[in-house]
Amino acid sequence: MLTEERYAAILRILAEKKAVTVQELTRILDASESTVRRDLVALHKSGRLYKVYGGATSIDNNYSSSEEDMKTKRELHTEGKIAIARRAASLVRKNDFVYLDAGTTTLHMIDFLQEPTAVFVTNGMPHAAKLAAKGFKTFILGGRLKSSTEAVIGTEAVNALKVYNFTKGFFGTNGISTGSGFSTPDDSEGLVKRSALERCSHAYVLADCSKFNKIYPITFANISGATIITDLLEDKKYRDYTTVLEGEES
Structure with missing residues (x-):
């Protein structure tokens, strides 16, 4: 599967599930863990998903990095x-x-x-x-x-x-x-x-x-x-x- 095809597949999965783990993506995409992690970093940097510990979430998901006192x-x-x-x-x-x-x-x-x-x-x-x-x-x-x-x-x-x-x-x-x-x-x-x-x-x-x-x-x-x-x-x-x-x- 080409890089852009993997990107599209990851974004389709997130549109349905809102959150996905690296392990799930390696299985679905039949790709190595290092490849999936690189894909997630690239998509995160381009603003198309949020990379979190162990996986990723969709942009419209309830993701936050701030905290009240x-x-x-x-x-x-x-x-x-x-x-x-x-x-x-x-x-x-x-x-x-x-x-x-x-x-x-x-x-x-x-x-x-x-x-x-x-x-x-x-x-x-x-x-x-x-x-x-x-x-x-x-x-x-x-x-x-x-x-x-x-x-x-x-x-x-x-x-x-x-x-x-x-x-x-x-x-x-x-x-x-x-x-x-x-x-x-x-x-x-x-x-x-x-x-x-x-x-x-x-x-x-x-x-x-x-x-x-x-x-x-x-x-x-x-x-x-x-x-x-x-x-x-x-x-x-x-x-x-x-x-x-x-x-x-x-």
Whole structure:
């Protein structure tokens, strides 16, 4: 297949699917992975698609690379976040060793925690203060503080995570899609999320309904890599890829 023929085929696929992985394209086009990646780079540079981690999305898809600050996020989708937080908190059991990711929904989760024997590690500055104020044994990762999200990130945080073995982890995300998984705008923050999630026996991603079918530049986990906890699942196809929990549970 000639180069322009591959380009046309890739764009036809994206017109139908909105997102596609490199692996899917190598199979459909009967081309090598390096060839497909070169094609995606060329099409991205020409403005005909968005190249993302592991694949590509169509121009008209819900792709974003920007992020609101913590103050703005706290005012968005509050009712849904509280329902999600309540459900997530109900999953913390006796003697759990929990990783709590930075983010507004995980911060709400602390209000509903009831198991006094649980121990927490977090990269969220407000999370650490709130957990300690409630009497929980709490550890905070070292590293660089990202002011907009109040999250600790960087090499120090990633290295610190290597010694931990969590029974459960609760994570925030900016976007979820079946093709690009769980994604975030910041590569440093994404690396901390990925490193922590890999240390968890059970991982949960907390996401209100606005996060679905959204893609950001950095994927930190595949869609099958965590259970989703949400307030309302409108697109039922996600149940074909992973476990999804909805609503509140006290």
